[in-house]
Amino acid sequence: MTAGIDTPDRRGRTGLDQHGRDLTGNPRVRIKDVEVLSCDWYVLRRTTFDYQHSDGHWSREQRETYDRGDGATILLYDAGRRTVLLTRQFRLPAYVNGHRDGMLLETAAGLLDGDSPEEAIRREAEEETGHTVGAAERVFAVYMSPGSVTERVHFFAAPYSAATSTTAGGGIAAEGEDITTVEVPFAQALTMIREGGIADAKTIMLLQWAALDGPFRPND
Structure with a gap:
């Protein structure tokens, strides 16, 4: 008897070896095992x-393939003040792969955990930053590391202000999260990308979208 296959694993799952066996969308690929x-x-x-x-x-x-489920991320911005609200937290994989201290500046993000992308990102934004997001603009959905990780991340953007700050944020302590929020002028955020101060892919993608097509795009 094997956990996750014919007996439940610690998350109560079985049949994990059946995922992907019935794929038929590409006639040049025949799944064998x-x-x-x-x-x-x-x-x-x-x-x-x-x-x-x-x-x-x-x-x-x-x-x-590494399957951790799909995720969502959101850029919180204040177009009038030309600022963005990011998070800072420790990321062990980045730390062991050369990042100086593993403390990354990022857009708020998290796994869907059974929710829709819109529901998940509102949940994560409030948990991590303390801001209650209203209508969020859907930007795109992309595979972040398609060579080995199945995850697809849904990208969003939404305005924030003093009025949207409703809780303390900081993440879920019971899950080991210790998150701080950092408000950064948008121009400085772009400079930090060039200088390596922002090294997280999803954050860079959303900041560049904001500069090209989003709230900070040049006036036509």
Whole structure:
């Protein structure tokens, strides 16, 4: 008996080895086997498949995929004051891969956890920044690391002000979160991208969207 396959794992899941077996959208891909390598919290799978190359020949391939669910992120901005509201928190993967202290400046973000993207990002914005978001503008949805991670992130933007500040924020302490908010002038945020002070991909994408097509785009 294996947890996550025929008995529940610690999140109550079974049948995790069935995910991806029935894919039929690409006739050049034939799924042969799916193995669960780990399901401690998220799920690491190894998939074996046959792939037809552009010259017609087939090869047997294996890939590992990390499934942590989909997520959402939001840029909070004040167009009148030309500021953005970011979060700062410790990120162990960045720390072990060369970031000086692992404390990253980011847009508020989190996993969907069964909610719609819009519901999830309103929840995360309030938990992390203390601001209650009204109508959020949907920007785009992208795969952040398609070579190994299944996650698709939904990007949003919304205004903030003193009036939208309703709670203390800071994240969920019971989940180990220790988040501070940082208000940054938009021009300074762009400079920080160039100088490496902002090194988080989703944050850079939203800031560049804001400069090109969003609230801080040049006047026509």
